[in-house]
Structure formats: structure tokens, C-alpha cells
Amino acid sequence: MSDRETHTHPLVTVSGAGSIGESVLAGLLGSGYPAARLRATVRTAEHAGHLARSYAVEVTTDNVRAACGADVLVLAVRPDQAEAVLAETVPQLASGAAVVSLVAGLPLDRIAPAAATRVHAFRVATNAVSIDRSGLLAVTPGRDVPEPVRDTVTGVLRRLGRVVAITEPQQDTAASTLGSGAAFLALTATGIDRAATEAGVSPAVARAFAADALESAAAMLRSSDPGSAAAWDGLATPGGITEAGLGRLLAAGAVDAMADAVRAAVTRAAELALPTSP
Known part of the structure; x- marks a missing residue:
């Protein structure tokens, strides 16, 4: 492999090709990334065989x-597995490689000790669905990461979606909104689903109503001014049906409940960041 090809397509290993890890693998391949420059690990031989057949890449249970020799390690394992996997994998990486952690609650200073000076650490907040639709990835590099390494990691991540830079103190909030927020909103959308089915709409059409409402809400939020009044105001005609429904939601404390859900997730992320007892 020439230096030029290595720079254009660094060797990427996805450690933990579960839901989000598989999305990374599929997203890179879908962007035209060469299969020969991708590897992945999973916990069982059966799953390894399934992914290898599905994506025509090397998949193994051997971290x-x-x-x-990998240039980029994408860490997508459970929080309780992360440090053990780092201890196994970091010594095997190419010198100057990048460890890109998708693990919620794992701070840079717990990646760095395992990485020492051989590799460079990054934290990324996102979720599998966001990657599947080329959504957002919120990235924080570690200290003193050389510009070429930043460029390499950014180049890989941009194949998966839109990259935004945030500080490390913002990572737990990003994981709890960008990452977990989709689940919170999907839960609330089951109210739309239920009301429609109770009115006689078929379950499939009711689910489509809920999904389309969420997509419309996303479009409204993207086009609204973050410093302006509530994004939904434009749809709420005085005395109309939307205003009636919004009044019920506000009276029930829907906004406060959602904010509390995010705070609970942020608190849990902070707990995950605490060192485990020996």
C-alpha cells in the first residue's frame, strides 16, 4: 500500500460492530470507501460470519x-467494555493512529492513558439512525492532536454525516440530545400513533403519520431562528386545532419533562465517566 493510498483511505477498524458500529461500517462502504481498508470486530463467530457476508469486509472476534496496523480505531463497544478493549487494541495500532470513541461517558483522559503517546484520542456523539441518514456527528479531539491526524479523522467522519466541533464538557449533553434525543422523541410520538389508531386509522398509517410529523418538526427546527420564539408558533393558528393541542401539552409539562429526560441522561453519562472500583 502506497503512502498516498494510506492517506486517502486510512485503514479503519470498527471495534464493536453492533447497532452503531454496523452503521459506521455500512456508511463508509456506502460512501465508496474500499472494503479492503475496513475491518470490524464482534463478540460471536456467527455474527462475524453474517457481517462478512453482508459487507464483504474482514470481520473477526479477535480485537x-x-x-x-490500523490507522483509525472506531470504538463502538459498551461503556463497561471500553477500557479492556483499549488495553488490547491500542498497542497494535499504527504509530500516530487515531482512537475515535463513540462510547457515551468515556472521557478523553480515560482514552489517553491507554493510548499513551502512540495514538490520538477523539470523542464523538451521534447515534446509529443519525449515521444511517447522514446526520450530525459532534466531535472533540484530544489535546495536541496534529493537524494531519485531525484531517484524517474528519475526512473519515464526513463520509458518515455532518461534522460539528464541540468542547469535551459539551459531550455528555450532545450524547443525551443528539444521541438519546431520538429515542425520547420517538417515545413521545407514540402518543400520535396511539391517538390515530384509537380513531380507526390502521397501525401502519398511524405510524407513518407519527414519522412524518417528526420529520416535519425537524424541518421546522432547521429553518427557524435559534434566537426567535418557539419554532411551532408558525403552525399554531389562533383558536385552531394546533393551538388546542399545544395548550394541552404545555399544561401537562411536556417541555419540562423532555428537559428532565435530557438532564437524567447527562447525569448518567457523568456517572459512567467515573473510574470503576478495582
């Missing part, structure tokens, strides 16, 4: 083998 050490998969990490050997």
Missing part, C-alpha cells in the same frame, strides 16, 4: 488481530 488484537483486527487492530493490527
Whole structure:
């Protein structure tokens, strides 16, 4: 492999090709990334065989083998597995490689000790659905990451979606909104689903109503001024049906409940960041 090809397509290992890890793999391949420059790990041989057949990439249960010589390690394992996987994989990476952690609650200073000076750490907040639709990835690099390494990681991530830079103190909030927020909103949308089915709409059409309402809400938010009044005001005709429904939601404390859900997730992310007892 020439230096030029390595720079254009760094060798990427996805450690933990579960829901979000598989989305990373599929997203990179869908962007035209060469399969020969991708590897992945999973927990079972059966799952490894399934992914290898589905994506025509090297998939193994051996973390050490998969990490050997990799330029970018995408860490997508459970929080309680992360540091053990880092201890196995970091010594096998190419010198100057990047560790890109998608693990909620894992701070840079707990990636860095395992990484020492051989590799460079990054934190990314996103979710599998966001990657599947080329959505947002909120990125925080570690200290003193050289510009070429930043460029390499940014180049890989831009194949998956839109990259925004945030500070590390903002990572837990990003994981709890950008990451978990989709689940919170999907939960609230089940109210639309239920009301429609109770009115005799078929379950499939009711689910489509809820999904379309969420997509319309996303479009409204993207086009609204963040410093202006509530984004929904434009749809609420005085005395109309939307105003009636919004009044019921506000009276029930819907906004406060959603904010509380985010705060609970942020608190849990902070708990995950605490060192585990020996």
C-alpha cells in the first residue's frame, strides 16, 4: 500500500460492530470507501460470519488481530467494555493512529492513558439512525492532536454525516440530545400513533403519520431562528386545532419533562465517566 493510498483511505477498524458500529461500517462502504481498508470486530463467530457476508469486509472476534496496523480505531463497544478493549487494541495500532470513541461517558483522559503517546484520542456523539441518514456527528479531539491526524479523522467522519466541533464538557449533553434525543422523541410520538389508531386509522398509517410529523418538526427546527420564539408558533393558528393541542401539552409539562429526560441522561453519562472500583 502506497503512502498516498494510506492517506486517502486510512485503514479503519470498527471495534464493536453492533447497532452503531454496523452503521459506521455500512456508511463508509456506502460512501465508496474500499472494503479492503475496513475491518470490524464482534463478540460471536456467527455474527462475524453474517457481517462478512453482508459487507464483504474482514470481520473477526479477535480485537488484537483486527487492530493490527490500523490507522483509525472506531470504538463502538459498551461503556463497561471500553477500557479492556483499549488495553488490547491500542498497542497494535499504527504509530500516530487515531482512537475515535463513540462510547457515551468515556472521557478523553480515560482514552489517553491507554493510548499513551502512540495514538490520538477523539470523542464523538451521534447515534446509529443519525449515521444511517447522514446526520450530525459532534466531535472533540484530544489535546495536541496534529493537524494531519485531525484531517484524517474528519475526512473519515464526513463520509458518515455532518461534522460539528464541540468542547469535551459539551459531550455528555450532545450524547443525551443528539444521541438519546431520538429515542425520547420517538417515545413521545407514540402518543400520535396511539391517538390515530384509537380513531380507526390502521397501525401502519398511524405510524407513518407519527414519522412524518417528526420529520416535519425537524424541518421546522432547521429553518427557524435559534434566537426567535418557539419554532411551532408558525403552525399554531389562533383558536385552531394546533393551538388546542399545544395548550394541552404545555399544561401537562411536556417541555419540562423532555428537559428532565435530557438532564437524567447527562447525569448518567457523568456517572459512567467515573473510574470503576478495582
